[in-house]
Amino acid sequence: MSADLERLTAEFEGFQARIRQAEARFSGVGQMQEQLAELEVVAISPDRSVRVVAGAGGAVKDIQLTPDALRQAAPTLAAAIMTTLREAVAEAVRRQVAIVDETVGGELGANTSEHVRQAQAEAWAAGAGTATQYQPSQPRAARSDDDDFSHDSIYGSRG
Template identity: 45%
Template sequence: MSAEFEQLVAQFERFQSRLRKVDDQLANLGEMRSEIAELEATATSDDRSVTVVAGPGGAIKDVRFTEKALAQTPQALSSAVVFTIQQAVAEAARRQAAIVDGHFGGDMHLTDQVVETQAELFGTSPEELRERLAEERPARRPAREEHPDDDYSQRSVLTDDDAPPRPAPPPSPGGSAGDEFLKNLFDEEDR
């Protein structure tokens, strides 16, 4: 009977160990979500005329133009905006992947997958993108300056400077695809 008892104790200890691991992962998940929610990546066009700020999931948070941007032809400005948006979204994706890898100990190798894919898409080397990721620091949105009403050179095209901030949308009851992915990830680990 003591052998059976020892076996039950061992099973119970394994069960407790798994519960502790799940608790740690859930605590880590909340911290990771917070970091991702605060993520901002800023990219500026080569001629410094367009600046784009991207957030989690590639959401465009801001687009700013200088006087130089307004002097460009519509086609040139369009190209600069599209290129700069692509760069900001790519940087945000790299940072988001790095946050996830950081919280999961790099076991997912998500950053490597993102870097490899982006290198192929942008026609650059993975090493160059890894260097950029290592150099990138979280960007803080600069305080807005007061401008005369007729000067739109430094104003955002996505937000109204005088409008009060909008409240965050309530969380969806069903959860996002990302939540489902993470839940499935934890479920697979326990199997």
């Protein structure tokens, strides 16, 4: 009976040691979550007319335009907004991944930061020759105030 008890005690102690190791490995998760919640990246266009703030997950928190921005042609302004937005979001993603790698990347055997940088470089290289040009949308047919909208769908088809 004492051999069984010793074996069970050893297994239990091994289990407790693994729990302590896991707790030590992931002790920074709470701090990581705080850092991610506070993450903000600001990107400014070269002419300083567009400012974009992005957060964790690439969430766009703010876009600001100067009066000079509003004097630009629509295609120029659209391009400046999109370029600045992409820069802010890309940097926010890089910083987010760096925070995660710093906290748990080594424990998981992952270097996610390098994968993200490589994927972003490939995406930008692929899109470099295909700059999006502003295309105004087609004007909608005017409707009178007394049209019945009860059968319209928010998804654009009548039903």
